[in-house]
Amino acid sequence: MYFFYGQETLTAVEWILRAVIAFFFLLVVARILGQRTISQLRLLDFVIALVIGNIIAHPLSDEELGLEGSMITTIVLVILYLISLLGILRFPSLRKLLNSSPVTVVKNGEILNKGLNKARISIDVLLEELREEKVEDVKKVALSIWEADGKLSVFLDPKYEPITPFHYQMKTESFNLPVTVIKEGKILYNNLKETNKDESWIISNLKTSYQTDVKNVILATIDSKNNLKVFLYK
Numbered sequence: 001m002y003f004f005y006g007q008e009t010l011t012a013v014e015w016i017l018r019a020v021i022a023f024f025f026l027l028v029v030a031r032i033l034g035q036r037t038i039s040q041l042r043l044l045d046f047v048i049a050l051v052i053g054n055i056i057a058h059p060l061s062d063e064e065l066g067l068e069g070s071m072i073t074t075i076v077l078v079i080l081y082l083i084s085l086l087g088i089l090r091f092p093s094l095r096k097l098l099n100s101s102p103v104t105v106v107k108n109g110e111i112l113n114k115g116l117n118k119a120r121i122s123i124d125v126l127l128e129e130l131r132e133e134k135v136e137d138v139k140k141v142a143l144s145i146w147e148a149d150g151k152l153s154v155f156l157d158p159k160y161e162p163i164t165p166f167h168y169q170m171k172t173e174s175f176n177l178p179v180t181v182i183k184e185g186k187i188l189y190n191n192l193k194e195t196n197k198d199e200s201w202i203i204s205n206l207k208t209s210y211q212t213d214v215k216n217v218i219l220a221t222i223d224s225k226n227n228l229k230v231f232l233y234k
Helices: 012-033 035-039 043-060 067-090 092-098 113-119 123-132 189-194 199-210
Strands: 103-107 141-146 152-156 179-183 217-222 228-232
Touching: 012 043, 012 067, 043 067, 103 113, 123 141, 123 152, 179 189, 189 199, 199 217, 199 228
Parallel strands: none
Antiparallel strands: 103 141, 141 152, 179 217, 217 228
């Protein structure tokens, strides 16, 4: 375990062991921090991710620095992060301090320059975000808000909204997510049981309709009407 502490020199094996420990330690830390830190990089999340990455990186490039201090520091930071999250949930004033407020950047088809300045984004960034939302004309936007996590929320003027069956008072079937029964050449028996089908039914359908075996299927699903949809390896 000498590689765990600061040394004048480290062998290739000791460098590898140090990297492996750091890798799995960061996986545990990421698991504790949760999906929020990964998917929504708000101010607090950004700071903790940046600091932890910097702390762990140094012992992986400098043999004179041990992993022990970095891991202890990281654990303390994670605890402080979790305490901050609890504080945000319980105290609105702390929430306002740590989380940025949403900023309106477009209203009734007009670009709000003050909003752009407050959000610190340019016209080019705004237009790019609108294009990603399949909006080609700012005039069609009733309201657009730059959220605290750096994403743009867009609400179109009602007259530009797509027409749906609801507008014509048409009856529609309820939504049911297709059940995956084969994935990467293997039958998912627990999922198959939910559909009230068995292995022989799957194999028979594959032979009859697709002239193939289970091992050649990358994905197969069964919908609410018991239709089997198959995607083969290409």
